[in-house]
Amino acid sequence: MIGISDIEAAAERIAGHVVRTPTVPSPGLTELLGVPVTAKLELLQRTGSFKARGATAKLLSLSGAERAAGVVAVSGGNHGIALAVMAAALDVKATVVMPRTAPARSLALAEAAGASVRLTDGMDSAFELVTRLRDEGLTLVHPFDDPVVIAGQGTVGLELAQDTRDTAGLTDVIVSIGGGGLIAGVAAALAALRPGVRVWGVETEGAEAMSGALKAGGPVPVPLSSLVTTLSAPSASQLTYDHVAALVEEVLVVPDRDAVQGCLDLAEHAKVWAEPAAGCLLPAARQVLARVGDGARLGLVVCGGNTTPRELMGWADRFGLG
Structure with missing residues (x-):
């Protein structure tokens, strides 16, 4: 707890x-x-x-190696925006996975912040892709399970x-x-x-x-x-x-x-x-x-x-x- x-x-x-x-x-x-x-x-x-708070707390907790490898997140919108913007501010490369149903504005804001945005057909497949990217070496910034x-x-x-x-x-x-x-x-x-x-x-x-x-x-x-x-x-x-x-x-x-x-x-x-x-x-x-x-x-x-x-x-x- x-x-x-x-x-x-x-x-x-x-x-x-x-x-x-x-x-x-x-x-x-x-x-x-x-x-x-x-x-x-x-x-x-x-x-x-509010998502900027948790994303920033996680980014500031990363080791040097984790910062260098980059981070990944799954999001219906707000967590992805927050991670993209705050990662850019802290000079960490971010990948954001979103379902195609995510608001177009959210996709645009994450991309404008410099994140690599990956789209999937739904939230279930978004979480699956994030798991694969984590296993490839990116640090997962989970929206809530952290x-x-x-x-x-x-x-x-x-x-x-x-x-x-x-x-x-x-x-x-x-x-x-x-x-x-x-x-x-x-x-x-x-x-x-x-x-x-x-x-x-x-x-x-x-x-x-x-x-x-x-x-x-x-x-x-x-x-x-x-x-x-x-x-x-x-x-x-x-x-x-x-x-x-x-x-x-x-x-x-x-x-x-x-x-x-x-x-x-x-x-x-x-x-x-x-x-x-x-x-x-x-x-x-x-x-x-x-x-x-x-x-x-x-x-x-x-x-x-x-x-x-x-x-x-x-x-x-x-x-x-x-």
């Missing part, structure tokens, strides 16, 4: 390379949901998502705890789940620093790696059909599963349509441009409030903003939300 000392060490290591993103009260979301809401704005992070990466993502929770220290505090924090690296790190930080805070996860239908693992008693392959590619891990890992099983209250599942509506609501009420991986926080927040009541004080980890107006409007039209 990742401890607070691991997260604090990661915070010290990545300081100066990543942004200490704002933690702000949201009057608009407070009015919308009817309880106090605080937002951790990771969409303002370098590369547009204690160094999880500790880097846990710095989000460290900052959230620090930034709400002098307020009435939070009762419940909601975090999106793909493979579970972010929620594992955030939950570990909050368990150490704010042990009374409940942590909730949220997935979209068709991207249910962690809820599937919890039902099965451990990681299992899951079928992927969600439009939210940045949450579409083919399975959780044992490492992330162990953290969620021990530290997370419940993993909620919401439809794609509600995640897209959440993006529109975040734009209108919170004045932030979020991707569906963050949009799913709002329907999940309503489920949390139905369980815990009106005395809640919510923290939302707004994990990323890497979507284009055309993509978001296309999804809104598909679901009749325009």
